[in-house]
Amino acid sequence: MVTPATPALDVSEGLGFGPLETVFEALGRALIVLDAEFRIIRASHTLDEIAGKGIVESVIGKPIEELVGAKLFGPTDTLREALTGGRREEGRRAVLRCGAMSARLVSLTAAVVPLHVSNHCDPRARYLVVVRPAEDEDSLLQSMIASHGLVARSPAMLKIVHLVESLHRSNATVLITGESGTGKEVIARALHSSSLQSSGPFVAVNCGALPADLLESELFGHVKGAFTGAVRDRIGRFELARGGTIFLDEVGDIPLHLQVKLLRVLQERQFERVGESRTRPMEARIIAATNQDLHGAIQMGRFRDDLYYRLRVVPIHIPPLRERPEDIALIAQHQLAHIGGRAGRALLLSPDTLEALKTHPWPGNVRELENALEYAVALCTGQTIQIEDLPEEIRAGGAGAEPPRPAAPASAPVRAADAAVDPERAQIVEALESVHWNRQKAAEALRLSRSTLWRRMRDLGIE
Ligand SMILES: Nc1ncnc2c1ncn2[C@@H]1O[C@H](COP(=O)(O)OP(=O)(O)OP(=O)(O)O)[C@@H](O)[C@H]1O
Ligand SMILES: [Mg+2]
Numbered sequence: 001m002v003t004p005a006t007p008a009l010d011v012s013e014g015l016g017f018g019p020l021e022t023v024f025e026a027l028g029r030a031l032i033v034l035d036a037e038f039r040i041i042r043a044s045h046t047l048d049e050i051a052g053k054g055i056v057e058s059v060i061g062k063p064i065e066e067l068v069g070a071k072l073f074g075p076t077d078t079l080r081e082a083l084t085g086g087r088r089e090e091g092r093r094a095v096l097r098c099g100a101m102s103a104r105l106v107s108l109t110a111a112v113v114p115l116h117v118s119n120h121c122d123p124r125a126r127y128l129v130v131v132r133p134a135e136d137e138d139s140l141l142q143s144m145i146a147s148h149g150l151v152a153r154s155p156a157m158l159k160i161v162h163l164v165e166s167l168h169r170s171n172a173t174v175l176i177t178g179e180s181g182t183g184k185e186v187i188a189r190a191l192h193s194s195s196l197q198s199s200g201p202f203v204a205v206n207c208g209a210l211p212a213d214l215l216e217s218e219l220f221g222h223v224k225g226a227f228t229g230a231v232r233d234r235i236g237r238f239e240l241a242r243g244g245t246i247f248l249d250e251v252g253d254i255p256l257h258l259q260v261k262l263l264r265v266l267q268e269r270q271f272e273r274v275g276e277s278r279t280r281p282m283e284a285r286i287i288a289a290t291n292q293d294l295h296g297a298i299q300m301g302r303f304r305d306d307l308y309y310r311l312r313v314v315p316i317h318i319p320p321l322r323e324r325p326e327d328i329a330l331i332a333q334h335q336l337a338h339i340g341g342r343a344g345r346a347l348l349l350s351p352d353t354l355e356a357l358k359t360h361p362w363p364g365n366v367r368e369l370e371n372a373l374e375y376a377v378a379l380c381t382g383q384t385i386q387i388e389d390l391p392e393e394i395r396a397g398g399a400g401a402e403p404p405r406p407a408a409p410a411s412a413p414v415r416a417a418d419a420a421v422d423p424e425r426a427q428i429v430e431a432l433e434s435v436h437w438n439r440q441k442a443a444e445a446l447r448l449s450r451s452t453l454w455r456r457m458r459d460l461g462i463e
Helices: 018-026 046-051 055-059 078-084 137-148 155-166 184-193 212-220 256-268 294-299 305-311 326-343 351-359 365-379 423-434 439-446 450-459
Strands: 030-034 040-043 089-098 102-112 127-133 174-177 202-206 245-249 270-272 279-281 285-290 314-317
Touching: 018 030, 030 046, 040 055, 046 055, 046 089, 046 102, 046 127, 078 089, 078 102, 089 155, 137 155, 137 184, 155 184, 155 314, 174 184, 184 202, 184 245, 184 285, 202 212, 212 256, 256 270, 256 305, 294 305, 326 351, 326 365, 351 365, 423 439, 423 450, 439 450
Parallel strands: 174 285, 174 314, 202 245, 245 285
Antiparallel strands: 030 040, 030 127, 089 102, 102 127, 270 279
């Protein structure tokens, strides 16, 4: 008689998953057991060590996506599909949610519970997930700070960091959205410098800063005589970015007729200089960014939907700072070390200064935070920044601070009846008044490009 081969990982009858958990715990890994509906029915104590005390207790009975996010375990995702199809998945990165305030990058291995194991264990057990901390989490974050000046702690930003890292072999077009000052350019530069084209140039074009005809020749170049003033041939930004990345900032400001040309560049990867019929290849990776609501712009006929879909092959949305307060202290400390370093000073934040920073709504996002710290460092005479050193609107600790600026300043239609009480109008008029109607200075103060300001003034009927 042939004796059946002993399974390598036998779980003795009656002992359930206990011994298995102990083995994984000894290896610093957490074992999670799921039922057929992907609900967590068991999790070993190591999960508390990885994700924080109390996590095990809080996740029992919950769907696994509450712990690792819907991206990996959502109803249509490949990890769920792989498991239902009986396949094992190894080394999948995930951001573990550790309560509301933090997150941790981990590596997951998931498999179906083998039949001979399930016969002896909790009959509900269907899938196993082994979690280990991604050992390079710290070094990944360190390198993001060191190479790109990118500081992140919130789950949302960790996801973005992770995405940037996983795109390092990709040439895909990326559309970065987010309010002004959230770090769109930082992310664009990080994408470039961690990409295969990092040795090539990073060429940024502010599409909102130039009138349409200048923008066209800026992007595509022109030949001598193409228009009045074109006294010699000129290379455009697409050519300059060859072998590297072209960053189309404020892409929502591109006028419609140029959007058609840009669409063609994206589709056919070629273009012509203005005034020339020769076709040239486009050999740059495209990253675009906008603080506008492009959906709204499409609805209003100001942005082509086909271009939108071509641009957002990989969409990255950076949430405003007020939605990721966990990042505030870290960015502030990093920035303080930076500013202090320039002046040879080691600076600290007093507890109430930190509290005020954490509760301010930051309508100008990270840029506003940086400016506030510059201001505070300039005022502070000692080593510790006191609350009195902060700009007045921040000192209030959030109370009475100006409301956050809408995410899409340039796309909201303004009805005539609303104009008198429109906060944006009031904000623009106030900014203009404070600089004696110097549009350049007002644009700077409002953190808008001059042409965007001009358009908003026109749309809002500001003379
Ligand atoms: N996560 C971050 N860590 C550290 N610094 C950051 C971070 N995000 C943004 N910053 C800093 O904040 C400032 C604004 O960032 P950036 O210019 O990338 O924003 P933006 O979204 O492009 O703004 P705008 O829409 O106004 O162009 C920069 O000085 C940048 O270095
Ligand atoms: Mg920018």
